[in-house]
Amino acid sequence: MNTFTGLKPEEGETTEITDPKHCKREKKRLRQKRERLKKCDCEKTKEKLSLEIRILEIEIEEYENRDKGIPAKKEKQKPKPKAKEFVFDEDEILKYNAKRKREIEEEAKDKAKARKEREEESREHWDKWEQRSKSWDNEENKRKKSKKNYKWIPDENEDNKKKVFDLKPFIKEYNMKLKDVPKDIMNLNHNFTIEDYKKLSRKYHPDKLSGKQEFMYILNGIRYHYKPNEQGNDETWTK
The missing domain is CATH 4.10.860 (DNA Excision Repair, Uvrb; Chain A)
Incomplete structure (x- = not known):
């Protein structure tokens, strides 16, 4: 021990x-x-x-630091070899410059040619426009001269044109208001044609489901307002 x-x-x-x-x-x-x-x-x-x-x-x-071990040494990087200096060939430089000069001259010629064509097109366009404007001025002068000698002639059909039929007093007799009148009948009152009148008379005829006697009275009143019945009574008829 x-x-x-x-x-x-x-x-x-x-x-x-x-x-x-x-x-x-x-x-x-x-x-x-x-x-x-x-x-x-x-x-x-x-x-x-x-x-x-x-x-x-x-x-x-x-x-x-018992488990870390010995640190590894960093290897020094070898210096990279220097690149050799590039030596330009003077003959190649002269050839390239001459080639580039020819290309620039050709581009300049193409641009000048295109510019000349555009100028000619624009000149033609403006010449046509000037001729057209002169013709318009001549027409305007002629119109002004003719307007001085123009005399107004009244239209023969103006007297035949009538005002819109006033439905309010007409529908009062049937105890109706304007909101009760269908839109197509109101449109007929403003733009009356016989064809539309015939269509609506077939639509609102009392025999049809959508028909009503009061609507037929209104349609007939509109028709007689725009197309009055000029036919007189028969001479042989007596009361």
């Missing part, structure tokens, strides 16, 4: 850290020694404490 197994190592001796608890205790010792170093005034004690602090720092660092 070893009689020295229970003895603690001296403070100056180094011990290898084996587990996290041991590492925690060593860190605590490191903090205490740093505090003592701040408060200490003796130079010899300071040297001793600084040495012990350095030893503890190395031990803690070795334990924490």
Whole structure:
């Protein structure tokens, strides 16, 4: 049996850290020694404490970095070889410049030709426009001259045109209002034609389902307003 197994190592001796608890205790010792170093005034004690602090720092660092391994050295990159300077051939440069000069001259000629064609087209267009405007001016002058000698002739059909038939007094006899009159009958009153009258008379005839006697009275009243019955009574007829 070893009689020295229970003895603690001296403070100056180094011990290898084996587990996290041991590492925690060593860190605590490191903090205490740093505090003592701040408060200490003796130079010899300071040297001793600084040495012990350095030893503890190395031990803690070795334990924490035990799984990281040795850091690999970075390989120095070899300098890239310098590219050779390109030397231009003067003959090729002269050939390229001459070729480019010919291309520019051809482009300028094409542009000048296209510009000339556009100018000719625009000139023709404006010449035609000028001739047309002159003809319009001549027609306008003729119209003004003829207007001075123009005499108004009344239209023979103006007297035959009649005003719109007033339905209000007419439908009062049948106890009706304007809102009761259908729209197509109102349109017929404003634009009367015999064809529309015949269509509506067939539509609103009392024998039809949509028919009504009052509507037929209104239709007949509109018809007699625009087309009065000019036929007189028979001479042989007597009351």
